[in-house]
Amino acid sequence: MDQLSQALVSGLLLGGFYAIMVLGFSVIWGVMGVINLAHGEFLMIGAYLAWGLFRFFGIDPFASLALILPLMFLVGYLLQITLINRIVERPHLMTLLVTFGVSIALANLAKIVFTSDPRNVAVAYSGSFQFAGVTFPIVKTIIFAAALLIMGSLHLFLQRSRLGKSIRAAAQNKTAARIVGVDINRVYAITAGICIALTAAAGAMLSPTQAIFPFMGPPFTLKAVTITALGGLGRIPGALMGGLVLGVTEIFVATYVAGIGTNLGVATSFILLVLILVVRPQGLMGGLRPVDAEAD
Amino acid sequence: MAIENANGLPPSTPMASDQQPLLEGRTVSKYFGGLAAVNNVDFAVYPGEIVGLIGPNGSGKTTLFDCLSRLQKIDGGKITFKGRDVTRARPYQVARMGLSRTFQSVRVYRKMTVLRNMLISHQWRNTSLLHMLRPSPASTARRAHQLLDFLQIEHLAHEDAGHLSGGQRRLLEIGMALMPDPEILLLDEATSGVNPTLIETIKDRIRTLNQQGKTFLLIEHNINFIADLCSRVYVLNYGEKLAEGTPQEILQNEAVIDAYFGA
Amino acid sequence: MTTAPPADKNGNETGKKARFPSLAPVHSLLAGWAGLALWLLLLLLLALYPYTGVSSLALLVGSQIFVLVTLASNWNLIGGMTGYVDFGHAVFFGVGAYIMAILVTGAPLLISPQWGFWQALPASGAAAALFALLIGLPTLRLKGPYFSIAMLGTLVAMREIVRVSRPITGGGIGLNLPPVLNRIGDYYLMLAIMGLVVSLIWWIQRSEFGQSLIAIREDEVGAEMRGINTTLHKIAAFMIAAFFTGIVGGFWAWQNTFIDPDGVFVETRTVEMVMMSMLGGLGTVWGPPLGAVAIYLLQNLLWSNLFELHLLALGVLLVLIVLFMPEGILGTLGDRSSTSLGRLLARFGRNR
Ligand SMILES: Nc1ncnc2c1ncn2[C@@H]1O[C@H](COP(=O)(O)OP(=O)(O)OP(=O)(O)O)[C@@H](O)[C@H]1O
Ligand SMILES: [Mg+2]
Numbered sequence: 001m002d003q004l005s006q007a008l009v010s011g012l013l014l015g016g017f018y019a020i021m022v023l024g025f026s027v028i029w030g031v032m033g034v035i036n037l038a039h040g041e042f043l044m045i046g047a048y049l050a051w052g053l054f055r056f057f058g059i060d061p062f063a064s065l066a067l068i069l070p071l072m073f074l075v076g077y078l079l080q081i082t083l084i085n086r087i088v089e090r091p092h093l094m095t096l097l098v099t100f101g102v103s104i105a106l107a108n109l110a111k112i113v114f115t116s117d118p119r120n121v122a123v124a125y126s127g128s129f130q131f132a133g134v135t136f137p138i139v140k141t142i143i144f145a146a147a148l149l150i151m152g153s154l155h156l157f158l159q160r161s162r163l164g165k166s167i168r169a170a171a172q173n174k175t176a177a178r179i180v181g182v183d184i185n186r187v188y189a190i191t192a193g194i195c196i197a198l199t200a201a202a203g204a205m206l207s208p209t210q211a212i213f214p215f216m217g218p219p220f221t222l223k224a225v226t227i228t229a230l231g232g233l234g235r236i237p238g239a240l241m242g243g244l245v246l247g248v249t250e251i252f253v254a255t256y257v258a259g260i261g262t263n264l265g266v267a268t269s270f271i272l273l274v275l276i277l278v279v280r281p282q283g284l285m286g287g288l289r290p291v292d293a294e295a296d
Numbered sequence: 297m298a299i300e301n302a303n304g305l306p307p308s309t310p311m312a313s314d315q316q317p318l319l320e321g322r323t324v325s326k327y328f329g330g331l332a333a334v335n336n337v338d339f340a341v342y343p344g345e346i347v348g349l350i351g352p353n354g355s356g357k358t359t360l361f362d363c364l365s366r367l368q369k370i371d372g373g374k375i376t377f378k379g380r381d382v383t384r385a386r387p388y389q390v391a392r393m394g395l396s397r398t399f400q401s402v403r404v405y406r407k408m409t410v411l412r413n414m415l416i417s418h419q420w421r422n423t424s425l426l427h428m429l430r431p432s433p434a435s436t437a438r439r440a441h442q443l444l445d446f447l448q449i450e451h452l453a454h455e456d457a458g459h460l461s462g463g464q465r466r467l468l469e470i471g472m473a474l475m476p477d478p479e480i481l482l483l484d485e486a487t488s489g490v491n492p493t494l495i496e497t498i499k500d501r502i503r504t505l506n507q508q509g510k511t512f513l514l515i516e517h518n519i520n521f522i523a524d525l526c527s528r529v530y531v532l533n534y535g536e537k538l539a540e541g542t543p544q545e546i547l548q549n550e551a552v553i554d555a556y557f558g559a
Numbered sequence: 560m561t562t563a564p565p566a567d568k569n570g571n572e573t574g575k576k577a578r579f580p581s582l583a584p585v586h587s588l589l590a591g592w593a594g595l596a597l598w599l600l601l602l603l604l605l606a607l608y609p610y611t612g613v614s615s616l617a618l619l620v621g622s623q624i625f626v627l628v629t630l631a632s633n634w635n636l637i638g639g640m641t642g643y644v645d646f647g648h649a650v651f652f653g654v655g656a657y658i659m660a661i662l663v664t665g666a667p668l669l670i671s672p673q674w675g676f677w678q679a680l681p682a683s684g685a686a687a688a689l690f691a692l693l694i695g696l697p698t699l700r701l702k703g704p705y706f707s708i709a710m711l712g713t714l715v716a717m718r719e720i721v722r723v724s725r726p727i728t729g730g731g732i733g734l735n736l737p738p739v740l741n742r743i744g745d746y747y748l749m750l751a752i753m754g755l756v757v758s759l760i761w762w763i764q765r766s767e768f769g770q771s772l773i774a775i776r777e778d779e780v781g782a783e784m785r786g787i788n789t790t791l792h793k794i795a796a797f798m799i800a801a802f803f804t805g806i807v808g809g810f811w812a813w814q815n816t817f818i819d820p821d822g823v824f825v826e827t828r829t830v831e832m833v834m835m836s837m838l839g840g841l842g843t844v845w846g847p848p849l850g851a852v853a854i855y856l857l858q859n860l861l862w863s864n865l866f867e868l869h870l871l872a873l874g875v876l877l878v879l880i881v882l883f884m885p886e887g888i889l890g891t892l893g894d895r896s897s898t899s900l901g902r903l904l905a906r907f908g909r910n911r
Contacts, residue, residue, distance in 0.1 A: 095704075
């Protein structure tokens with residue numbers, strides 16, 4: 001019983017992180033139709049930024065979000081204008097190849113800049129506390145809380161603000177959005193900025209919990225695809241639900257299937273992904289867009 | 297090869313009870329989410345017939361075709377072809393049994409030449425592994441050329457199919473459907489986007505083939521086309537069978553007129 | 560080709576053929592027996608090459624190029640001809656490499672008498688083909704990007720699985736193979752494998768099987784509806800491609816004498832395969848070998864001038880090729896499965 005509640009809590013905490021990790025990926029896909037295979041690399045960059053700020057300036061990873069978010073927003077904004085804009089609404093194959101190339105380039109750039117030695121961010125509060133007989137690692141609990149907070153604000157932003165409404169309009173019907181006077185390119189650039197910033201923030205928050213290295217990205221990209229398949233495209237509640245499901249599944253597999261460490265999280269999520277796609281190619285929540293645009 | 301037929305017209309009432317339907321659907325249903333695209337439709341095509349399938353846009357005609365040709369899993373009912381239950385068969389299996397179809401949105405292999413499109417659409421029923429490891433045999437090529445000739449697109453044989461005009465693609469697709477020498481052809485709006493002279497050609501070809509013993513099931517919005525060719529017509533509306541009968545009966549049917557022209 | 564060009568009513572097509580009319584006969588000639596004859600002649604020359612008294616480095620370079628050509632041709636069978644863009648094809652390379660290493664080192668727990676290279680090599684291929692069967696049954700049902708992503712997932716997942724299966728695979732530390740230096744032997748073996756694979760692709764492309772693969776690429780639903788057992792054909796193509804990729808992986812492990820998860824289950828190897836095929840011409844017989852040689856030369860240029868930047872440059876190169884040579888590259892993939900693809904690409908070429 002203890003083991004069960006512990007696994008459940010660990011799974012939910014992990015799931016909270018996954019939810020915030022996937023948001024940027026899922027929104028870019030949902031709004032622009034771009035499957036960003038370089039997603040994990042932006043997470044990696046966020047983690048390295050947090051590491052650098054911590055190592056050289058002593059800034060706490062969570063405090064560093066104040067710097068990382070605007071910086072990476074700018075990066076995302078510029079990236080959208082220069083590169084992603086060229087592949088928006090293009091065939092998926094093209095999107096995949098370009099973002100695949102970006103992912104290879106970024107990972108190897110990181111390898112050149114930071115070498116492949118794993119880096120760690122050793123915060124003072126890396127311990128854990130007990131509550132109701134269950135262990136809560138402090139960092140992961142903060143991540144979970146921060147994830148909920150960020151998702152809540154993003155939700156409000158999308159629902160209430162004018163800009164947020166424009167983004168949702170662009171996601172639903174580009175042509176109509178254009179007709180009613182939405183500047184699609186600006187909306188896209190802002191969306192990309194928000195998404196990249198969010199992803200980097202997730203990486204920064206992750207930095208105290210795991211080693212940072214140049215090739216840490218792809219497993220996160222894969223998990224992002226799985227969560228999107230689970231929870232649907234570009235929807236915050238879906239991301240939360242998909243993230244929690246994947247987190248709990250991973251921890252349960254690690255806890256209850258003999259001889260499998262947490263390292264196999266990727267394999268778990270891969271199997272889950274293929275199962276979902278094979279059983280329901282449109283995703284569990286019907287959220288994945290039909291990709292074969294075989295319009296008559 | 298050509299089957300003699302007294303007046304050159306298809307038998308008008310094939311309902312002789314001793315005759316087995318060639319293709320039959322019983323209480324076929326297909327839902328998309330909550331939408332009943334095909335709802336409890338009973339359906340039979342007898343050997344040698346030309347049967348029409350009409351109905352307003354979105355009434356489920358194409359979906360019914362997809363069900364009959366096994367491209368869509370059906371949610372209820374049973375489909376038999378040549379007396380065999382094919383409800384769970386895969387499309388290539390019914391194709392090998394002798395069912396060919398064309399598509400409303402034409403499906404040709406655009407990066408292949410017209411001739412190659414034809415060659416690869418041959419009858420796969422008795423194709424051995426050894427056959428598959430060799431280029432198409434001369435006999436297949438002969439048949440392909442004959443059919444291209446028959447459809448008057450022989451001069452395009454070495455063009456990429458993607459370069460053909462819409463009407464030419466429809467003819468090519470009909471040719472591809474004929475390649476395996478099927479027993480029944482399901483044509484989905486074979487005349488849409490085709491110019492009037494070509495429509496006459498298609499009509500003529502269908503008649504000729506029918507006299508040679510081929511059975512047809514046609515989806516059409518072109519009522520004259522249906523009236524000229526078909527011995528029996530089914531009318532679908534909102535996924536349900538609204539009426540069935542000879543073209544004359546159908547054209548005078550109140551419900552049908554309502555469905556087409558009413559509110 | 561002698562007929563008048565048909566009226567292009569839809570305007571969907573960019574008419575590549577019309578733009579380079581003089582090349583069309585060359586293409587069709589090379590796809591036929593003339594191409595094979597030239598290829599066999601080239602193989603003969605390559606077989607004589609070591610007799611000109613070359614250095615062992617030249618032999619190593621030769622076998623490395625042969626490896627790339629073989630990989631590109633294999634990838635092209637599934638990614639180019641069948642149209643299933645496999646982002647994880649390196650997984651078969653890795654499986655082959657590991658099977659080779661495990662068999663010849665008699666790795667712990669598994670086999671006591673170690674296998675020789677010649678028994679292990681076909682086993683590498685067979686294992687990869689078997690793996691392709693198991694993985695292809697679910698993934699080949701996926702369409703477009705979902706297949707690509709699922710295969711990328713397979714690659715990443717296998718890397719982790721191999722990393723944690725330490726008793727069998729040596730985990731992250733990897734496996735050491737017995738060092739046997741035989742440059743001339745390696746050269747001829749890879750030459751033979753390459754010769755076989757490219758000739759096989761040439762053969763497949765002419766056969767009804769190959770044409771059915773192209774039909775599947777162009778319109779899978781149509782192919783199935785016209786009597787082609789698409790599942791069977793896709794799996795067969797996938798298994799053939801995996802078999803030879805596994806063989807190459809086994810050979811590579813043997814030649815390299817050391818493998819670890821990060822060295823063989825690596826995305827960049829897939830990127831190489833994709834780029835080589837694209838650069839040369841997807842779905843063609845001779846394009847991928849040409850592209851492989853070009854990429855090898857380019858990489859060496861980058862490697863010697865940019866040194867550790869070269870993988871970064873590889874990624875950038877992929878982006879540039881896709882963005883700025885969409886006709887030369889994607890144009891050949893053109894209308895794969897979705898009719899709007901070619902139109903979109905054409906529009907892309909015009910607008911930007
Ligand atoms: N794949 C699908 N998913 C969801 N709904 C579908 C799908 N295919 C068809 N439908 C719906 O099913 C209904 C029937 O469509 P169908 O294409 O069979 O009509 P149709 O009679 O062929 O119309 P038309 O004359 O315009 O070709 C329509 O309401 C359509 O929107
Ligand atoms: Mg229709």
